[in-house]
Each structure stands twice: as C-alpha cells, then as structure tokens.
Amino acid sequence: MRTSVTSSAIIHAVLLGWGLLSFSSPKPMDLANSESLPIEIISDTSQLQKGDTKAPKAEKATPKPTEKPQTKQDAQIIGDAETDVETKPIPTTKPKVVEAAEAPKQSDVPAVKPDPKPELQPETKPVPVLATEIAPQAKPKQDVAPDPITAAINDSKPAPTPDAPKAEPTPQAEKPAEEAFKLPENVAKPEDKPKPAQAQTATTPERKEVKETPKPTKTAPTPSKEKNGIADQVADLLNREKASGGGAKRSTDQASLGATKSTGGSKLSNSEIEQVRALIQGNWNKPVGAQDYPDMIVRVQFRLNQDGSIDGAPEVSGSGGDPTLLRTAIEGARRAVLKSLPFNLPQDKYQDWAKNDYTFHPGAED
Amino acid sequence: MENLAVAVQTSDVSLWGLFWQAGFIVKLVMIGLLGASIWTWAIIIDKVLGYGRAKRAFDRFEQIFWSGQSLEELYRNLGDKRTTGMGSIFIAAMREWKKSFEKGARSPIALQMRIDKAMDVALSRESDILAARLGFLATIGSAGPFIGLFGTVIGIMTSFMGIAGSKSTSLAVVAPGIAEALLATAIGLVAAIPAVIAYNKLSSDAGKLTARMESFADEFSAILSRQIDEKLAPRS
Numbered sequence: 001m002r003t004s005v006t007s008s009a010i011i012h013a014v015l016l017g018w019g020l021l022s023f024s025s026p027k028p029m030d031l032a033n034s035e036s037l038p039i040e041i042i043s044d045t046s047q048l049q050k051g052d053t054k055a056p057k058a059e060k061a062t063p064k065p066t067e068k069p070q071t072k073q074d075a076q077i078i079g080d081a082e083t084d085v086e087t088k089p090i091p092t093t094k095p096k097v098v099e100a101a102e103a104p105k106q107s108d109v110p111a112v113k114p115d116p117k118p119e120l121q122p123e124t125k126p127v128p129v130l131a132t133e134i135a136p137q138a139k140p141k142q143d144v145a146p147d148p149i150t151a152a153i154n155d156s157k158p159a160p161t162p163d164a165p166k167a168e169p170t171p172q173a174e175k176p177a178e179e180a181f182k183l184p185e186n187v188a189k190p191e192d193k194p195k196p197a198q199a200q201t202a203t204t205p206e207r208k209e210v211k212e213t214p215k216p217t218k219t220a221p222t223p224s225k226e227k228n229g230i231a232d233q234v235a236d237l238l239n240r241e242k243a244s245g246g247g248a249k250r251s252t253d254q255a256s257l258g259a260t261k262s263t264g265g266s267k268l269s270n271s272e273i274e275q276v277r278a279l280i281q282g283n284w285n286k287p288v289g290a291q292d293y294p295d296m297i298v299r300v301q302f303r304l305n306q307d308g309s310i311d312g313a314p315e316v317s318g319s320g321g322d323p324t325l326l327r328t329a330i331e332g333a334r335r336a337v338l339k340s341l342p343f344n345l346p347q348d349k350y351q352d353w354a355k356n357d358y359t360f361h362p363g364a365e366d
Numbered sequence: 367m368e369n370l371a372v373a374v375q376t377s378d379v380s381l382w383g384l385f386w387q388a389g390f391i392v393k394l395v396m397i398g399l400l401g402a403s404i405w406t407w408a409i410i411i412d413k414v415l416g417y418g419r420a421k422r423a424f425d426r427f428e429q430i431f432w433s434g435q436s437l438e439e440l441y442r443n444l445g446d447k448r449t450t451g452m453g454s455i456f457i458a459a460m461r462e463w464k465k466s467f468e469k470g471a472r473s474p475i476a477l478q479m480r481i482d483k484a485m486d487v488a489l490s491r492e493s494d495i496l497a498a499r500l501g502f503l504a505t506i507g508s509a510g511p512f513i514g515l516f517g518t519v520i521g522i523m524t525s526f527m528g529i530a531g532s533k534s535t536s537l538a539v540v541a542p543g544i545a546e547a548l549l550a551t552a553i554g555l556v557a558a559i560p561a562v563i564a565y566n567k568l569s570s571d572a573g574k575l576t577a578r579m580e581s582f583a584d585e586f587s588a589i590l591s592r593q594i595d596e597k598l599a600p601r602s
Contacts, residue, residue, distance in 0.1 A: 001412050008407035012400070016381075024380040 055254075267352045268345070276343060277358055284336035286362050287328040294363040296321030298333050301357045306350050308342030321363065329362045384546040389524050395517030395550050402506050402513075403557035409499045410564045417571050420451050420496065424578060427452045437589075451492055451575070452582050458488035459586055467597075474598045478591055485583045493576040500569055507562035514554015521547025 268276075280300070290296060302314035314337040316330045345353050385396060430440065431452075441460040449457055462484040466477050525543025532539055 001408070004410075004412035004415070005404070005408040007411055008404050011407060012404050020381045024382075 268349050272345065272349075276340075276345070276353075276356070277360075279340045279343075280333070280336050280358065281360070283339040284332050284360075284362075287325050287332060289325060290321070290329060290362040292363065293321030293325065294361065296326060296329065296361065296363045298326075298329050298360045298362055299357070300333050300337055300360065301355075302337055303355055304343060304345075304353055306347070308344055310338070310341055314338070333360065333362075381549075384542070384549050387542060388521060388546045388549075392517045392521045392524075392546065392550055395513055395520075396553055399510065399513055399517075399550070399553040399557050402510065403553070403560075406503060406506050406557060406561045406564070409503060410560065410568070413500070413564075413568045413571075417496070417568070417575065420575055423450060424452050424575070424582075427456075428582070431456070450495075452579055454492055455485050455488045455579060455583050456586065458484045459583075459590060463590060463593075472598075474594045477594055477598075478587075481590055482587055485587060489576075489579055489583050492579060493572070496572045496575055497569070500565060500572065503561045503565035503568070507558050507565055510554045510558030510561060511551070512554070514551040514558075517550025517554070518547040521550060 296318065297320055298316060298318040300314055300316050303311035305311050314334050316334045316337075318326045318330045318333075320326070321329070343353070385393065388396065437460065441457065441464075444453055444457055447453075459481050462481045463477075466480065522544055525540050525547065528543060529535060529540060
C-alpha cells in the first residue's frame with residue numbers, strides 16, 4: 001500500500017506541476033480581435049449587417065443590390081397592366097371578392113334587366129373589389145338604370161372592339177363596358193385601384209350607372225351563404241391576396257460577403273467606449289474630497305486625429321461641487337486625457353471617435 | 367489596444383494564484399479533494415496490482431492442485447508459507463481435516479460441516495481483503511462532485527459579496543472569484559471521475575475473483591466429502 005500511495009502522490013505532484021506551469025499565465029483576451037457581443041442590436045440603430053453569402057469577401061458586408069423597380073405611369077387605357085396596352089391583360093391573381101362568385105347567376109333570375117348578351121354570362125368572373133364597396137350608394141339610384149340599358153343593348157352590338165372583353169367580369173359590367181366607349185378613363189380606374197371615394201363623389205349620370213351595377217352582387221351573398229355555408233366560409237377564410245412582400249434589402253454597393261466581423265459597424269461598441277472611459281479614469285488623479293460632492297460633473301470633449309493623437313486641446317467643463325475642487329477636477333481631467341494619449345482605437349470606426357464627449361462624476365465613481 | 371487592456375486591474379489567475387486567493391473554506395475543500403484524489407489513485411494502483419497478483423496466484427495454485435499431487439503433500443508444502451486466496455481456503459480446510467482425524471472423528475456429517483464452515487470463514491476473509499477500500503472509491507465517486515460544488519458555491523457567494531462591497535459590476539472584479547470557485551468543482555470532478563470508473567472495474571474484478579474462490583471451495587468440499595466417505599466407511 002505504501003508504494004501505491006507514494007506513486008499516486010508522485011503522479012499528482014507531476015500533474016499539478018504541469019498545471020501550474022501551463023496555466024501560470026493565461027493569454028489575455030485580445031479585445032481588438034474579439035467580436036464584441038452584438039448588444040447594439042437592441043439599440044434602435046442596429047449595426048448588424050447581412051452580407052451576400054455567395055459574394056466574395058470584402059471589407060464591408062453589403063447585400064446584393066436590388067434594382068429599383070421602374071415606376072411607370074398609370075395605365076390610361078384599362079386593366080392592371082403597367083403599361084398601356086390595347087388589349088386587356090389577363091389578371092394573374094383572382095379578384096378578391098369571394099361571396100360574389102355565385103352572385104351573377106342568381107342575380108340573373110331576379111334581374112329586372114334583360115340580358116342582351118347571354119353568351120357573356122357563362123364565363124362570368126368574380127366581381128372586382130370595387131363592386132361590393134360602392135354598393136350601398138348604388139341602391140337609391142336604381143331608377144336611372146333602364147335608360148342606359150336600352151342604350152347598352154343598342155351599343156353592345158359592336159362588341160368585338162378591344163374594350164369588349166372587359167364586359168366579362170360581371171354581367172352587370174356590360175353597362176360599364178358601354179360606358180367605356182365614351183369615357184375609358186372613368187371605367188379603367190376603378191378596376192385598377194379600387195378607390196370608392198372617387199366613384200362616390202362623382203355625380204355625373206354616367207357614373208351613376210357605374211355605381212348602379214354592383215347592386216345585384218350585394219344582394220347575392222346572402223342566398224349563396226345559405227346554400228353552401230361551409231364551402232363559402234372556407235372560401236372566406238382563404239386569403240387569395242397576392243403577398244406583397246417586405247421591404248427590400250437595399251444597398252448601392254457591389255454585393256459582398258463582408259469581413260470576419262459582421263457586427264462592426266462604424267460606431268464604437270459599448271465596451272470600447274467603456275475602455276476609453278476607464279483609461280481616462282485610470283489616469284485621473286481625483287482631487288481629495290471629491291467624494292463629498294457626488295453631484296459634481298466634469299464633461300470632457302476632445303477631438304482625435306486618425307493616428308490617435310489629440311487634435312487641439314481637450315475642452316473640459318464642469319459643474320457642481322466646491323468651486324476650487326471643481327477647478328482641480330477639471331485640470332485633473334484635462335491632464336488625464338493628455339496622459340491617456342494616444343488612443344489606440346479601431347481605425348475603421350474613426351468617424352465615431354473623431355469627436356469624443358465623456359461625462360464623469362468624480363465624486364460618485366470609485 | 368494594449369493601452370486600453372492595461373486599464374483593467376490585473377489579478378493573478380495562475381493555478382496557484384487562484385488557489386492562494388481563495389477563501390478559507392474553498393481552500394479547505396480543494397485540499398481535501400486533492401488528498402482524496404491522491405488516496406483514490408493509491409487505492410487504484412494498489413488494487414490493480416493486487417488483483418493481478420491474486421489472479422496469477424490462483425492460476426498457479428489451481429495448476430498445482432489439479433496436477434495430481436497428494437493433498438497431504440500440498441498441505442505440508444503450503445503450511446509454512448504465507449498464503450492468500452485459494453491457498454488460505456485450502457489450508458483452512460486441511461487444518462480442520464487434520465485436527466478432526468488426529469482427535470479421531472466419528473461422525474462424517476459433522477466433519478463435513480466443520481470443514482465447510484472453516485472454508486466459508488476463510489473465503490469471506492479473503493473476499494473481504496479483495497474488496498477492502500473499494501468503498502472509499504464509491505464514496506469519492508459520488509460525493510466528490512458535491513464537495514467540489516460546495517466549494518464553488520461558497521466561492522461564488524464570496525465573489526458576489528465582493529460585488530456588493532465594491533459596488534462595481536465590472537467583470538474583472540468577479541472573474542477571478544468565479545474562476546477560483548470553479549477550480550473547486552474541477553478538482554472535485556478530477557477526483558470523482560477516476561474513482562467511479564475504477565470502482566466499477568475493480569468491484570467487478572473482485573466479484574470474479576471471489577466467485578472463482580467459491581467454486582474452488584465447493585469443488586474442494588466435494589473432494590473432501592468423498593475422502594471422508596472412503597476413510598470412515600470401513601470403520602462404521
């Protein structure tokens with residue numbers, strides 16, 4: 001047993017000795033190379049930058065530049081198209097109105113107006129958004145309808161004109177279609193951007209007719225809901241709107257992956273600011289008795305050159321406390337700043353530390 | 367940057383520095399755990415060597431025992447030597463056998479029982495020797511981390527009290543205290559991990575050796591039982 005005890009003790013002594021040697025001087029963390037904790041994210045101005053992963057490395061991380069979408073003038077003729085086209089474009093998304101899907105068929109039957117063109121009815125597409133929105137006002141002005149209808153019957157014969165397809169969306173749209181012959185702008189606009197306000201304010205007899213059209217669709221939803229409730233409820237819940245997407249990540253620079261530090265930014269991190277502050281405090285011989293005036297404030301402002309040397313003299317001002325003590329503190333702070341030179345701060349953040357402004361409480365701080 | 371790094375108050379964070387700055391209780395815990403570690407390894411070394419020796423001795427003894435040598439002769443050879451393991455069991459049984467025949471044993475059943483008892487006693491004594499001090503390994507294995515943790519908790523408590531006292535939350539104030547506290551847990555784990563591993567290994571080894579002795583005792587008991595029958599049958 002004695003031999004094993006001694007051998008065990010020897011092994012421990014050797015291991016401890018090795019530990020003492022290897023752990024004797026731990027390498028101090030290099031603050032310059034360590035990425036500061038991205039606490040800045042919490043602040044209102046995030047310094048975090050996202051680069052493009054496929055792009056080569058560069059000094060600064062910049063995402064892929066996004067092309068600014070070309071803004072085009074509003075189409076003058078008809079439809080959703082970005083440019084003016086002669087024929088109406090086929091919409092990529094379905095129009096929004098859901099309940100009204102069945103409306104036309106139902107409205108056919110109770111419709112007071114005879115349909116001049118039955119061939120247009122079968123491929124009735126859902127009524128545009130506008131239709132339901134302006135419905136309420138449409139009702140009282142029903143009486144105006146008959147006249148345009150008769151006119152429409154007469155006018156609708158030359159249908160093959162480019163404007164004719166527009167009549168498809170609703171059976172009621174025939175009347176707007178006829179309208180379109182006279183005033184294309186008026187009809188096209190409500191379809192492009194549903195602005196009911198515009199349509200409502202309009203008082204011209206022609207527009208009344210436009211408003212009048214949605215009336216049947218308004219009445220339609222109730223019977224259709226009763227008919228197949230679940231299907232329609234599901235249809236209600238489905239969001240058929242096209243995703244509009246978030247804001248683009250924009251930058252005007254060449255796309256790049258960015259440097260090893262992604263949280264660098266151009267602002268000094270809190271720890272770097274604290275280091276400067278601690279350096280100044282360390283070099284500052286606080287006047288004796290400063291502890292008695294915790295409200296004493298010393299403000300130090302100075303400019304720095306790119307090489308860390310001071311540009312001009314530090315401006316030190318102070319307030320509170322005993323006047324003579326304050327003067328001593330101000331002088332001490334000035335000397336502390338000069339003594340702390342040169343400041344060795346990250347070059348890429350020079351813009352942030354070119355001008356420095358620190359406030360000290362010589363009484364309150366240790 | 368070196369300029370700025372200097373601003374932080376430096377403290378000795380070497381292994382010795384950490385130990386030396388630690389509080390009294392933490393120091394005590396560390397020293398205790400270090401001692402436990404030394405003793406653990408002493409036991410491990412001792413047991414590993416001892417089991418190896420015992421295994422070789424068993425092999426040798428079984429070889430001699432089954433070589434056809436007469437039991438009397440074997441007993442005479444072994445009688446004056448210090449024996450362990452199987453040898454001790456053999457000697458205990460033979461001694462009882464001899465004593466009984468010298469006094470003129472009459473009852474074969476009583477003789478058989480006496481021999482079995484003598485062998486049982488020898489067996490339990492031998493297995494006790496084999497398993498001795500293994501309990502310490504188990505204790506260190508289970509309690510070591512807790513003792514270390516105790517030191518850590520005390521150390522961290524002290525460093526938080528330091529924060530409260532100095533009113534400074536700088537990491538540089540807390541870091542040495544926490545590092546020294548964690549050293550206590552580290553030592554606890556260093557002591558406990560080998561202890562647990564060694565305990566499992568050694569206790570299974572001891573179990574194997576004991577089983578081997580038991581089977582030998584059974585076999586020898588059977589042989590002696592046959593002998594008793596042969597010797598006592600003509601007289602009765």
